[in-house]
Structures are given as C-alpha cells and as structure tokens.
Amino acid sequence: MGGRQSGGGGGVAAVHRSIWSSKDSVPIITEPIIENNEQRFAFNQTLAKAVVEYASAVYMTDLTALYTWTCSRCNDLTRGFEMRCIIVDVQNCLQVHTGFYSSYNNTLLRPAIMNAVHKARKLYRDINIIVTGHSMGGAIASFCALDLAINFGSNDVHLMTFGQPRVGNAAFASYFAKYVPNTIRVTHEHDIVPHLPPYFFFLPRLTYRHFPREIWEHVVDGNVVFQVCNGSGEDPNCCRSVFVVSWSASDHLTYMGVDIAADDWSTCRIVLGRSVESLQMDLASNIVMSNRSVDFVIADHR
Numbered sequence: 001m002g003g004r005q006s007g008g009g010g011g012v013a014a015v016h017r018s019i020w021s022s023k024d025s026v027p028i029i030t031e032p033i034i035e036n037n038e039q040r041f042a043f044n045q046t047l048a049k050a051v052v053e054y055a056s057a058v059y060m061t062d063l064t065a066l067y068t069w070t071c072s073r074c075n076d077l078t079r080g081f082e083m084r085c086i087i088v089d090v091q092n093c094l095q096v097h098t099g100f101y102s103s104y105n106n107t108l109l110r111p112a113i114m115n116a117v118h119k120a121r122k123l124y125r126d127i128n129i130i131v132t133g134h135s136m137g138g139a140i141a142s143f144c145a146l147d148l149a150i151n152f153g154s155n156d157v158h159l160m161t162f163g164q165p166r167v168g169n170a171a172f173a174s175y176f177a178k179y180v181p182n183t184i185r186v187t188h189e190h191d192i193v194p195h196l197p198p199y200f201f202f203l204p205r206l207t208y209r210h211f212p213r214e215i216w217e218h219v220v221d222g223n224v225v226f227q228v229c230n231g232s233g234e235d236p237n238c239c240r241s242v243f244v245v246s247w248s249a250s251d252h253l254t255y256m257g258v259d260i261a262a263d264d265w266s267t268c269r270i271v272l273g274r275s276v277e278s279l280q281m282d283l284a285s286n287i288v289m290s291n292r293s294v295d296f297v298i299a300d301h302r
Contacts, residue, residue: 042182042184043184043215043226043228045226045256046077048160048184048186048215048256049077049256049257049258050077050078051130051132051160052132052134052162052186052255052256052258052260053073053076053077053078053258054078054081054132055132055133055134055137055162055255055260056073056134056258056259056260057071057073057074057078058137059073059134059260059261059262059263060072060073060074060263061262061263063086063088063278064278066083066086067083067086067294067296068083069081069082069083083294084116084119084120084294084295085112085113085116085119085294085295085296085297086294086295086296086297087108087109087112087113087116087297088296088297100136100139100140100142100143100167101143101167103136103140104140104143104144104147105143105147108297109140109144110144110147112297113144113148114147114148114151116295117129117148117152119295121152126156128156128157128158129148129152129156129157129158130157130158130159130160131144131145131148131157131158131159131160132159132160132161132162133161133162133164134161134162134163134164134255134260135162135163135164135165135193135252136165137161138161138162138163138164138165138185139161139164139165139167141159141161141164142159142161142164142167142176142180142211143167145157145158145159145180145183146176146179146180149179149180150179154179154180154181154182155182157180157182158182158183158184159180159182159183159184160183160184160185160186161184161185161186162186162188162255162260163186163187163188163191163193163194163252163255163260164185164193164194165193165194165196165197166194166196166197166199166208166209166210167208168208168209168211169205169206169207169208169209170204170205170207170209172209172211173209173210173211173212173233174211176211177211177212177233180211183211183212183213184213184215185210185211185212185213185214185215186214186215186217186226186255186256187214187215187216187217187238187239188216188217188218188251188252188254188255189217189218189219189242189248189251190239190242190246190247190248190251191239191247191248191251191252192247192248192249192251192252193252194210194239195239195240195242195244195247199234199240209233209234210233210234211233212229212230212231212232212233213228213229213231213233214229214233214235214238214239215227215228215229216229216238216239217255217256218239
C-alpha cells in the first residue's frame with residue numbers, strides 16, 4: 001500500500017499488489033542490510049527512486065489522470081502501476097488541521113485506508129505493504145504505518161518517507177522503532193523540514209525526536225551520496241550537522257533528482273477546483289475504463 005497524503009492537495013492513497021507496485025515482478029528490497037538491535041534496516045536506491053516518484057505523482061491535481069495513471073509523473077519506474085483506491089478528504093484538504101495524528105486518525109483517511117488494505121490483501125493474499133509520503137504527508141504516513149504494523153504485523157509493513165518533520169517525543173520514537181522497524185527516512189541536503197519542530201538537546205524529555213533510520217542524501221566532492229545514519233534517529237553527523245542558517249526550503253522540493261512539489265500551489269486545487277467533480281462526471285459517463293476495479297472515496301463533510 002502506497003499511502004501518500006500530499007501537502008499540496010487532498011489526501012490520496014493508492015493500494016497495489018506489491019511493494020514494488022508494478023505488473024512486472026522485481027525484487028523488493030536488496031542489500032545493503034544493517035542489523036541494529038531489533039531493527040532490520042534495508043535500503044535500495046532503485047526502490048527508493050520508485051517510491052519518491054509515487055510521492056511526486058500524488059501532487060498532481062488531475063484526479064482523472066491519477067485514476068488512470070496517465071499523469072505526466074506517472075511513468076519511469078512507476079510505469080505499470082495498478083491503482084486500487086483514491087481517497088480524497090474534501091473538508092480537511094490536509095492543509096488546516098489540528099495535528100498530524102488527528103489528520104490521520106480523526107478523518108476519513110484511517111478507515112478508508114484500512115478498508116483498502118483489507119480488500120487488497122483479500123484479493124492478493126498476504127502482500128507486503130509500503131507506506132510513503134513527503135513532508136506533512138510523511139508525518140501522516142508514519143502514523144498510518146504504525147497503525148498498519150499493529151494490525152497486520154511489523155514484518156509486513158515498510159515505511160519510506162521523504163523530507164518528513166518530527167512527529168513525537170523520545171518515548172514515541174522508541175515505541176515507533178519497536179513496531180515499525182522497517183523504516184527509512186530520506187532527508188536531502190539542507191532541507192529545512194526535517195529540522196522541524198526544532199530539536200532542543202537540553203530538553204531531552206520534552207523535545208520532538210526523529211525515529212530511525214535516516215538516509216541523508218547530499219553531495220560530497222561533487223558526488224551524490226546516500227549516507228546511512230546511526231540508529232539514534234538524531235545522528236549529529238547527518239542532516240542535523242547542517243547549521244540553522246543553511247536550512248533550505250528549495251532542498252525540500254527535490255529528492256533523488258525527482259521534483260516533488262504540487263503542480264499548482266495557488267489553491268488546494270485537487271479538492272477545491274473541478275478535479276473531484278470532473279472525475280465523478282467521468283466515472284458516471286463511463287469515460288474512464290469501466291473494467292477498472294478502482295475505489296474512489298470522497299469525504300465532503302459539508
């Protein structure tokens with residue numbers, strides 16, 4: 001399950017039949033593998049590139065193109081993706097909210113995603129699940145992954161986020177690492193968002209803290225490297241080594257060479273524009289292929 005809540009649009013979750021999300025069978029996660037206490041970590045650059053392309057595609061505002069997987073970003077390593085469910089929360093638009101936890105647990109997202117995963121597993125049996133998100137979507141994806149791990153088992157759930165902010169304190173980070181050990185948080189160069197909320201080393205019990213494990217994408221001597229950080233979640237030699245005056249918003253909008261920003265920042269276009277209405281009309285008039293068993297879930301609390 002590739003659950004992704006876009007900061008530039010409505011909540012969208014896509015469920016597919018493999019962690020790779022392609023009709024062609026490809027090995028899921030390969031080396032390198034690092035053992036760290038109870039945490040089993042794996043990072044594959046090709047898989048990570050595919051996952052970030054999914055995160056990028058969800059920022060597109062044309063729901064019909066997402067439904068049919070024909071959008072301009074629905075190609076390259078994500079070609080052949082089988083869309084199973086699109087979830088849009090019109091009321092919240094995931095812009096104005098009372099917190100990351102509430103945005104997942106107190107909206108349509110949780111029951112809709114759980115239902116979609118149940119249906120996918122009934123159809124394809126015990127498939128692995130991968131949850132992904134960028135920025136705020138990464139924070140919400142974290143709560144989603146924890147929820148799914150508790151319900152379906154930690155070994156079956158993988159989380160990979162990009163430019164994710166901190167979401168809890170040290171106790172939460174420890175709890176999360178226990179139940180979602182297959183976690184990768186990719187950070188990029190001087191991206192400002194992973195530094196938020198700020199980490200106060202002199203208030204260890206009160207400060208927000210990242211859970212492990214971080215992969216820091218940055219340039220060394222002209223070459224892009226993906227540095228494997230330690231298991232603390234707050235490795236001072238990774239993105240935390242970037243001084244505050246160097247924090248960058250632009251580094252937040254590109255990961256692994258993939259543009260990962262909304263195609264229109266003017267409004268919450270995916271739900272406030274004609275995108276939802278247009279897709280509904282397409283579905284009603286059978287413009288979209290009728291043989292596609294794709295769920296389209298809309299929550300309009302108005």
